Amino acid sequence: MPKLIITENPEKWKINAEGATIISPSDYFGNSAYLESKNYMIVNLCRSHQYQSLGYYVSLLAEARSHKVIPEISVLQDFRFPSFIKDDAEEFDTLIQDTLKGESSSKVTINIYFGQVDNVSYSKLGILLFNLFQVPIIQAIFSKKDKWQLQSLKPLHLKNLDETGFKKLQEALHFYVTGKKVVRKKYSRKKYDLAILVNPDDPNPPSSPQALQKFIAAADKLGFNTEMITKNDFAKLVQFDALFIRETTNVNHHTYRFAKKAEAEGLVVFDDPGSILRCTNKVYLHELLVANKIAVPKSHIIRKDHQIIPDSFKYPMVIKQPDGSFSKGVKKVADDAELHATLKDMFQKSELLIVQEFMPTTYDWRVGVINKQPLYVCRYFMAQNHWQIINWKKDNQHRDGKSETVAVEDAPYALIDLALKATALIGDGLYGVDIKEVNGKFYVIEINDNPSIDAGVEDRVLKNGLYTKIMETFVERLEK
Known part of the structure; x- marks a missing residue:
């Protein structure tokens, strides 16, 4: 994605930002090439972002042209209401107190340049504020009476910076534009930019490191510059054309916020927020599947204030939390005592x-x-001496059963047909449908919006073609 840095005096910039062009507002307003293409990321470094200033109109026209811009007009509007910003600060009060607890003075000023700060001890706070209020340069002032409080938060501009601050800005801008964690050995201009969202600390990610490298290799061949990002890179989403979420999703989670932001910015995203919303709640899935006459095991929803189970259910039976994943939050109960203890918990x-x-x-x-087409078919066998495919132990340890992968064309037709009918109710994204087969009949257990794709398992039949197919889907949607 071409990147434009816009400021009133481009000749002042001596920055080597590969892939970025520095232009003036008048160039941006008057050059028809910038009007005809939506494929631009804009960094607005104008002197003022006040209402009807040049900087204001750069962001306003960028949004009208469907360009990805920092700062956005909605963010600039937030700064017109300081009380709202202070209210937001209450939500991360613990981080403020922990970050500033060693300060001897009663006032601390922190300048934040694209999420970077001068004092490394303020890094987490700087990243958080940049993710919440995406303005290139922000000055946060904290004061202490009984405890530390955010006194003010305001945008800064080039005219406000001394030589040290200007140097820090150039360094931060270079990293923001080019990306510190670009996976390629040498950055080269390609047609699209892809972000892969991962959690390096997750002991059970949906894709192994080997699988992630295969995704990167497939993306590279299809014309993507690829960067691995984490939850701390929320503000960088505007730099990309596409987002691939490869960590476990949930609605009350940063993965959902990333998906929502990506969709709002016009990125192609898997998993899209609608799919996350529908798939991560088993109560919703149950109602959706039953209402559309999709075969499921006999099920019943019970309420906290009405814990009545129909007599037709016999022991053993299974109790499910609405938002469990990887076989967590699913318990088998064998008698009344186990049932009551499980329900209470x-x-x-x-x-x-x-x-x-x-x-x-x-x-x-x-x-x-x-994309409403079958991609792979696996059999996941139950873990040894266990009734689930994953046997969770203490301290997040687990034991998996073995797996077999079969060609789609060799799988039962009724199995594939049921999976396609079920996922069509969710959308046209990437899904994994868990299905049980009993006496030749198939029943949907659940639909996963973030299916596991590991090297040597799901790719056993298609090999690298599996990763290529997924990346081709990104390209097809981008080219539309």
């Missing part, structure tokens, strides 16, 4: 739970679907 986290008949099988089917 699970109802502490949710007002609704699902009770489901127990269907013992030696394996579960998983059908991978992308």
Whole structure:
């Protein structure tokens, strides 16, 4: 994606930002090339962002042209209401107190340049403020009476910076434009920029490091510059054309905020926020599948204030939390004592739970679907001496059952048909449908919006073609 840095005096800039062009507001307003293409990322470094100033109109016209711009007009509007910003600061009060607890003075000023700060001890606070208020240069002033409070937060501009601050800005801008964590050995201009969102600390990520490298290699061949990002890179989303989320998703989680932001900025995103919303709640999925006559195991929703299970359910039975993942939040109960203990525990986290008949099988089917087409088919066998494919132990340790991957054309037609009908109710993204087979009949257990794709498992049949197919889908949507 071409990147433009806009300031009133481009000749003052001596920055080597690969892939970026420095122009004036008049160039941006008057050059028809910038009007005809939507494929630009704009860094607005004008002297003022006040209402109807040049800087204001750069951001305003950038949004009208569907360019990705920092700062956005909505962010500039936020700075017109300081009380709102102070209210937002209350949500991260603990971080403020922890960051500034060693300060001897009663006032601290922090200048934040694209998320970077001079004092490394302020780094977390600087990244958080930049992610919340995406302005190139922000000055945060904190004062202390009984405790530390955000006194003011305001944008700074080039005219406000001394020589040291200007040097820090150039350094931060260079990293912001080119990306510190670009995976390629040598940055080269390619047609598209792809971000892959990961959690390096997740012991059970949806894709192994080997699989991530295969995604990167496939993306590279199809014309992507690829960068691995983490939850601290929220403000960098405007730099990209596409986002691929490869960490476990949930609605009450940063992955959902990333998906929402990416969609709002016009990025192609897997998983899209609608799919996350629908797939990560088993109560919603149950109602959706039943309403559309998709075969599922016999199930019933129970309420915290009405814990009645129909007599037709016999032990053992399965109790499910609405938002569990990787077989967590799913318990099998064998008698009344286990049932009551499980309900007491699970109802502490949710007002609704699902009770489901127990269907013992030696394996579960998983059908991978992308763009409403089957992608891969696996059998996941139950973990040894366990009733699930993953046997969770203490301290987040687990044991998996073995797996087998079969060609889509060799899988039962009814299996594929059921998976496609079920995912069509969710969208046209990337999904993994868990299905049980009992006496030749198939039943949907759940639909995963963030299916596991690991090297040597799901790719056993298609090999590198699996990763290529997913990246081709990104390209197809970008070219539309």
